[in-house]
Amino acid sequence: MTWRQRLSRWDVRSAPYLYISPFFLLFALVGLFPLLYTGWVALHKWSLIVGNQGFIGFGNFAYVLDQPRFWDGVVNTFSIFLLSSVPQVIAAIAIAAVLDANLRAKTFWRMGVLVPYVVAPVAVSLVFGQLFADQSGVINSLLGTSGVDPIGWHADRFASHVAIATMVNFRWTGYNALIFLAAMQAIPRDIIEAAVVDGANRWRTFIGVTVPLLRPTIIFVVITSTIGGLQIFDEPRMFDTFGLGGPDREWMTVTMYLYELGWAGQRNLGRSAAVAWLLFLIIVIFALLNFWITRRIASTDTRSKRKRVAR
Incomplete structure (x- = not known):
C-alpha cells in the first residue's frame, strides 16, 4: 500500500474517535477529575482555611451518616422531588398535546412556555417567596377570601415542600413540554389517522396511541428530572x-x-465532599433503577409484539 492509501485507511478508522474526543476530553477535565478529586478530599480531614490535615479514611462518611440533619435532608430532597417531578411530567405532556394541535400563532405559544426556564432561579425564588409568604402572601390572601385559614408555608414541612415544588414546576414544565412536543411531532401521522378511522376519539387516540409512543421520551425526561431533582x-x-x-x-x-x-457552617471540606459522594451514589442507584425499569419495559413490548405476530 502507498502512503496515501495508508493515510486514507487510518483516517477512516480514526476519524470517528477524533470527532467524539472533544466531549470526552472536556468531560474528563470538568467532570471526571473533580469527581475523583472530591473522593480524595472526602478521605481526608480537609479544612476550608487550613487545608489538608491528614488522611482519616472513611471517618467523614461515618460522621455524615451519623448526623440526623443529613437524613432530614435526604427525606426533604425526595419529598420535593416527588412533589415536583410527577405533576411536572403530567403537565408537560398535556401542554405538549395542546401545542401540537392546530393553534394560531404556534411559534408564539411554543416560545412562551419556555420563558419561565430562562428566568433566573433567584428571581423566581424571590417572586414565589412573596406569593407564599406566611402572613402577607398572595396565596394566603386568596385562601382567606374563601374562608380558609392561612397556611404557614415557612413553618410546616409539607407546605414548604409544596411551595418549593411549585417553583420547580414553574421553571421546568415548559422546557419538558417542548421535549414532549418534539417527540409528538416525530410520531407518524398515519398511525394517528388510522386510529381516528377506526372510530377512536381524540382522548382515546391520545391515551392509546400517542402516550405509548412517547414512552422512550417519558423515560428520558424522568431520568433527567431525577438527576436534577436530587441536586x-x-x-x-x-x-x-x-x-x-x-x-x-x-x-x-x-x-x-x-x-x-x-x-x-463548619467549613469542613472533607465532610462536605463525603456528602457529595453519598449524593452521587444515590443518583447512580436511581439511574441504574431507571435503566432496569427501561429494560423491563422494552422486553415486555418485544414479547407482546412477538405474541401478536405469532397469532
Whole structure:
C-alpha cells in the first residue's frame, strides 16, 4: 500500500474517535477529575482555611451518616422531588398535546412556555417567596377570601415542600413540554389517522396511541428530572432570607447540607465532599433503577409484539 492509501485507511478508522474526543476530553477535565478529586478530599480531614490535615479514611462518611440533619435532608430532597417531578411530567405532556394541535400563532405559544426556564432561579425564588409568604402572601390572601385559614408555608414541612415544588414546576414544565412536543411531532401521522378511522376519539387516540409512543421520551425526561431533582439547591436556598432550610430545617436538602458543612457552617471540606459522594451514589442507584425499569419495559413490548405476530 502507498502512503496515501495508508493515510486514507487510518483516517477512516480514526476519524470517528477524533470527532467524539472533544466531549470526552472536556468531560474528563470538568467532570471526571473533580469527581475523583472530591473522593480524595472526602478521605481526608480537609479544612476550608487550613487545608489538608491528614488522611482519616472513611471517618467523614461515618460522621455524615451519623448526623440526623443529613437524613432530614435526604427525606426533604425526595419529598420535593416527588412533589415536583410527577405533576411536572403530567403537565408537560398535556401542554405538549395542546401545542401540537392546530393553534394560531404556534411559534408564539411554543416560545412562551419556555420563558419561565430562562428566568433566573433567584428571581423566581424571590417572586414565589412573596406569593407564599406566611402572613402577607398572595396565596394566603386568596385562601382567606374563601374562608380558609392561612397556611404557614415557612413553618410546616409539607407546605414548604409544596411551595418549593411549585417553583420547580414553574421553571421546568415548559422546557419538558417542548421535549414532549418534539417527540409528538416525530410520531407518524398515519398511525394517528388510522386510529381516528377506526372510530377512536381524540382522548382515546391520545391515551392509546400517542402516550405509548412517547414512552422512550417519558423515560428520558424522568431520568433527567431525577438527576436534577436530587441536586436541587437554588429554590430551597432562596425560599427565605436566611437560606438555612428553615428554623428546624423543614426544607433543607442534601445539597444545602453539603453547602452548610463546607462553607456556611463548619467549613469542613472533607465532610462536605463525603456528602457529595453519598449524593452521587444515590443518583447512580436511581439511574441504574431507571435503566432496569427501561429494560423491563422494552422486553415486555418485544414479547407482546412477538405474541401478536405469532397469532
